[in-house]
Amino acid sequence: xxxxxxxxxxxRLYSVSELSRELAITPRSMRFYEDKGLISPSRVGTxxxxxxxxxxxxxxxxxxxxxxxxxxxxxxxxxLYDADPKHSAQKMLLLxxxxxxxxxxxxxxxxxxxxxxxxxxxxxxxxxSFTVDAA
DNA sequence: TTTCTTACA
DNA sequence: TGTAAGAA
Numbered sequence: 348x349x350x351x352x353x354x355x356x357x358x359r360l361y362s363v364s365e366l367s368r369e370l371a372i373t374p375r376s377m378r379f380y381e382d383k384g385l386i387s388p389s390r391v392g393t394x395x396x397x398x399x400x401x402x403x404x405x406x407x408x409x410x411x412x413x414x415x416x417x418x419x420x421x422x423x424x425x426x427l428y429d430a431d432p433k434h435s436a437q438k439m440l441l442l443x444x445x446x447x448x449x450x451x452x453x454x455x456x457x458x459x460x461x462x463x464x465x466x467x468x469x470x471x472x473x474x475x476s477f478t479v480d481a482a
Numbered sequence: 483t484t485t486c487t488t489a490c491a
Numbered sequence: 492t493g494t495a496a497g498a499a
Contacts, residue, residue: 363485374485375492393486393499486499491492 361397370405380408385422415452420444 363374380386381395386404388395397405404425411421424444427437 373492375494378486379492395485484499487497489495491494 357399359399361402363395363397366397366402366405369402370409372405372409377405380405380418383418383422385418385425415448416444 367374
């Protein structure tokens, strides 16, 4: 049987350029995440080779970033996957990270509302000063 | 051409 | 993270 072209994806391998293209990020970012210890692609010589699992890991990294988590947060989460096969500690960490993220976002929202309110008040007095002058 | 590393912005 | 530079 011919397995040289499209092996079942379980064994598929990617180069930085291929995977970065598929994930819509730059090869530079992938290497950066590696420097930070979030991924450890295998090597063929000095060239990085990404497996299906590396691809899944990269997707989680990207997902985490989209949700506003830091690379450090994501690394903590990822490091737990390789630990307990039941992933209970991992789930617990994620729950905590999510709750903190929500608290932070709510705090930011409150700060923004407060600033918006200040700005509106200043704007209003400025607007009032004009109508008073006119009257 | 592609990828790698290192250094700097 | 982007870009630049030199090497394989």
